[in-house]
Amino acid sequence: MPPISLDEPTGRYLSFAEREEIALLHAQEIGVREIAHRIGRNPGTISRELRRNAATRSGRPVYRALVAQWKAQQAAKRPKTAKLAGNDRLREYVQERLAGSVHRSDGTIVTGPKTRPWKGLNKPHRQDRRWATAWSPEQISHRLRADFPDDESMRISHEAIYQALFIEGRGALKRELVACLRTGRALRTPRARSQNKPQGHVTADVILSERPAEAGDRAVPGHWEGDLIIGTGRSAIGTLVERSSRSTLLVHLPRLDGLG
Numbered sequence: 001m002p003p004i005s006l007d008e009p010t011g012r013y014l015s016f017a018e019r020e021e022i023a024l025l026h027a028q029e030i031g032v033r034e035i036a037h038r039i040g041r042n043p044g045t046i047s048r049e050l051r052r053n054a055a056t057r058s059g060r061p062v063y064r065a066l067v068a069q070w071k072a073q074q075a076a077k078r079p080k081t082a083k084l085a086g087n088d089r090l091r092e093y094v095q096e097r098l099a100g101s102v103h104r105s106d107g108t109i110v111t112g113p114k115t116r117p118w119k120g121l122n123k124p125h126r127q128d129r130r131w132a133t134a135w136s137p138e139q140i141s142h143r144l145r146a147d148f149p150d151d152e153s154m155r156i157s158h159e160a161i162y163q164a165l166f167i168e169g170r171g172a173l174k175r176e177l178v179a180c181l182r183t184g185r186a187l188r189t190p191r192a193r194s195q196n197k198p199q200g201h202v203t204a205d206v207i208l209s210e211r212p213a214e215a216g217d218r219a220v221p222g223h224w225e226g227d228l229i230i231g232t233g234r235s236a237i238g239t240l241v242e243r244s245s246r247s248t249l250l251v252h253l254p255r256l257d258g259l260g
Contacts, residue, residue, distance in 0.1 A: 013072070013076075014041070014049060014072070016065065018039055019053075019065040019068045019069055020065040021035075021038070021039050022035055022049060022050070022068075023063050023064060023068070025038065027063075032046045032047050032050070049068065052071070052075075053068035053072055082163075082164060084161075084164045087154075089153075090153070090154055093144070093154070094140055094156065094161060095173060095177065097134070097135035097143075098134055098137075098140070098161075098177045098181075100135070136158075137159075137162055137181075138158040140156075140158070140161065141156060141158040161173070165177060165181070215243050218244045219244075220244065222242075222244070223242070224240050226238065226239065226240050226241075227239045227241075234255045235253075237250055237252060238250070238253055239251070
């Protein structure tokens with residue numbers, strides 16, 4: 001066994017002293033929530049620790065602090081070999097379902113779980129893609145638990161499948177299988193970009209259609225409308241227009257660095 005580091009980790013990870021406390025309390029058959037309360041950790045952290053880092057003695061898990069520390073140390077080593085690169089059986093299982101090439105004994109294709117019917121509104125040719133008979137990474141990840149309930153080596157998250165397809169250096173899967181994904185993208189869209197919703201400058205309390213009647217018919221002077229013109233290089237000009245006389249004022253706005 002390689003040397004075990006007993007250095008104090010950051011607050012995110014359990015220390016060796018905490019693992020010794022967990023081992024003592026667990027041996028006294030104290031529950032997970034009570035252990036978490038005593039050492040000031042989340043119950044989920046204690047539950048995962050007992051499940052992942054326990055030693056196996058005579059077919060049943062036994063938690064030992066020294067063994068748990070060694071297991072945690074081994075799991076923290078980087079870089080790691082991609083799961084699909086080191087497990088041929090799992091890789092073949094994933095590739096067959098991504099490609100939609102799983103067949104029954106009579107030769108018919110075993111398609112993935114049914115999805116919503118494709119309406120073909122803005123991409124009329126999309127229903128002809130190979131993903132019509134393929135499985136999505138999420139469907140594959142969930143199906144593994146049903147097909148191999150007792151084999152922990154046949155487990156992979158859908159995120160790991162996406163990484164094997166899109167990230168260079170982790171390409172355990174054939175690159176052409178990207179065409180079988182429902183998006184059909186050659187590159188993955190960053191999550192932050194997909195969540196970045198465009199927002200307009202006009203809020204609900206300044207909508208033109210809801211302005212007062214006297215401002216709409218220009219009968220009463222004193223009502224001003226403001227607007228913003230943004231140019232290149234983060235330049236901007238503000239405009240103020242008086243509704244009745246149409247008198248216009250231009251307001252110079254200095255350039256702002258960064259996002260402003």
